[in-house]
Amino acid sequence: MRVTTAFKRLMDLPGVTVSDVDFHLAKVVVTVKLRSAKLHCPECDYTTKARYDTRPVASTWRHLDLGKWRLVVQAFLRRIDCPIHGARTEGVPFARANSHFTRDFEDLVGWSATTMDKTALCRLLRIDWDTVGRIIERVMETGLDPKRLDKLFVCGVDEVSWRKGHSYLTLVSNNDTKKFVWGKEGKDTATLDSFFEELGEERSAGIEAISMDMGPAFDKSARKPGHATKAIICYDPFHVVQLGTKALEKVRRAVWQDLRKLPDKDVARRFKGARWALLKNPGDLTDNQSVTLRKLKRRGGDLWRAYVLKEALRAIFAGDLSEDEVSMLLDRFCSRAQRSGLKPFITLAKTIRKRKAGILAAVRLGVNNATHEGLNRRVRLIINRAYGFHSANAALALIMVTLGPIEHILPHERQPTADP
Numbered sequence: 001m002r003v004t005t006a007f008k009r010l011m012d013l014p015g016v017t018v019s020d021v022d023f024h025l026a027k028v029v030v031t032v033k034l035r036s037a038k039l040h041c042p043e044c045d046y047t048t049k050a051r052y053d054t055r056p057v058a059s060t061w062r063h064l065d066l067g068k069w070r071l072v073v074q075a076f077l078r079r080i081d082c083p084i085h086g087a088r089t090e091g092v093p094f095a096r097a098n099s100h101f102t103r104d105f106e107d108l109v110g111w112s113a114t115t116m117d118k119t120a121l122c123r124l125l126r127i128d129w130d131t132v133g134r135i136i137e138r139v140m141e142t143g144l145d146p147k148r149l150d151k152l153f154v155c156g157v158d159e160v161s162w163r164k165g166h167s168y169l170t171l172v173s174n175n176d177t178k179k180f181v182w183g184k185e186g187k188d189t190a191t192l193d194s195f196f197e198e199l200g201e202e203r204s205a206g207i208e209a210i211s212m213d214m215g216p217a218f219d220k221s222a223r224k225p226g227h228a229t230k231a232i233i234c235y236d237p238f239h240v241v242q243l244g245t246k247a248l249e250k251v252r253r254a255v256w257q258d259l260r261k262l263p264d265k266d267v268a269r270r271f272k273g274a275r276w277a278l279l280k281n282p283g284d285l286t287d288n289q290s291v292t293l294r295k296l297k298r299r300g301g302d303l304w305r306a307y308v309l310k311e312a313l314r315a316i317f318a319g320d321l322s323e324d325e326v327s328m329l330l331d332r333f334c335s336r337a338q339r340s341g342l343k344p345f346i347t348l349a350k351t352i353r354k355r356k357a358g359i360l361a362a363v364r365l366g367v368n369n370a371t372h373e374g375l376n377r378r379v380r381l382i383i384n385r386a387y388g389f390h391s392a393n394a395a396l397a398l399i400m401v402t403l404g405p406i407e408h409i410l411p412h413e414r415q416p417t418a419d420p
């Protein structure tokens with residue numbers, strides 16, 4: 001067997017013949033020729049036999065390693081004049097547009113990014129983390145199930161911050177499949193508008209309920225003509241409880257600022273560790289935190305009252321109460337919060353009263369708190385891993401290739417190409 005034939009079989013790339021194989025210091029360079037006489041636009045389905053010019057464009061792609069050897073595919077490509085995309089270097093059947101990696105290599109990276117930690121992946125595949133970000137952006141573009149926006153009846157809208165509040169992502173999940181089906185950088189009305197634009201009027205009208213946080217931005221978008229005007233807006237209990245936690249945190253900070261002004265600096269320092277004791281669910285506390293919590297109880301005052309209010313709010317949404325019971329307990333919570341004299345809780349009571357119908361709708365329709373919280377926790381872990389990526393879109397890609405409707409197929413799981 002000739003060495004070019006052997007490499008053609010080994011690499012199993014569609015649509016090419018191998019014309020040369022060269023061994024370098026730590027890599028093998030394989031020169032290939034495209035078999036198709038037609039030129040393909042890299043971005044769309046346009047094909048033509050006409051070349052834009054006669055200038056050949058030298059291009060290389062990294063393919064799957066061959067043992068310890070890096071394998072580089074090289075080709076001289078032609079240029080095409082697409083009526084939509086203009087003069088471009090022709091697309092190849094074995095790699096995504098604008099990539100210097102073969103599709104096989106990128107698919108391997110895409111799957112690894114969802115299952116391996118950063119250090120292991122970069123060492124094994126010999127690429128840097130930022131490159132991983134660029135690759136999975138392309139995997140997201142082409143890999144997500146194109147039907148993911150069909151049959152969307154109950155969905156949830158969420159925002160997450162990336163790089164500690166410098167940038168935000170808006171995510172839409174399908175309540176039935178528990179997967180994220182859409183995402184975009186930003187967190188305002190216009191961001192969610194583009195979701196409805198992509199969905200189109202017909203599918204938007206099919207949305208029966210949509211859960212979101214209690215801020216005005218998403219609500220405004222959902223109510224625009226042509227969007228989900230008939231959908232019931234639900235305020236996810238998860239977000240209600242989150243607001244309770246935020247109110248408690250505000251009270252805690254105010255108390256701490258007061259303590260710092262005292263001459264005895266020890267009091268403030270001891271108090272600093274109280275944060276987690278207060279914010280965590282009682283069941284998740286360490287022994288030390290439980291002791292701290294008992295001390296805070298004995299001290300009483302604003303902080304303890306705020307804590308009791310937050311826990312009362314959380315208990316309402318434990319998931320075992322009927323809509324009527326939740327309604328009654330929410331009223332009771334609001335009057336207690338109002339009487340507490342704690343500003344953050346007075347504001348919270350106002351918000352809850354205003355949004356009560358939507359909160360109860362979430363309880364009635366069973367917009368599942370636990371699932372939502374679970375997805376949210378996983379998103380936060382992914383966002384932490386995405387640190388070091390060049391853009392919010394790469395962080396979004398890591399979320400979508402991990403928690404979106406995508407089937408990762410590894411090169412050896414795919415049918416071999418039919419080429420002889």
Ligand SMILES: [Zn+2]
Pocket residue numbers: 041042043044045046082083084085086
């Ligand atoms: Zn094109």
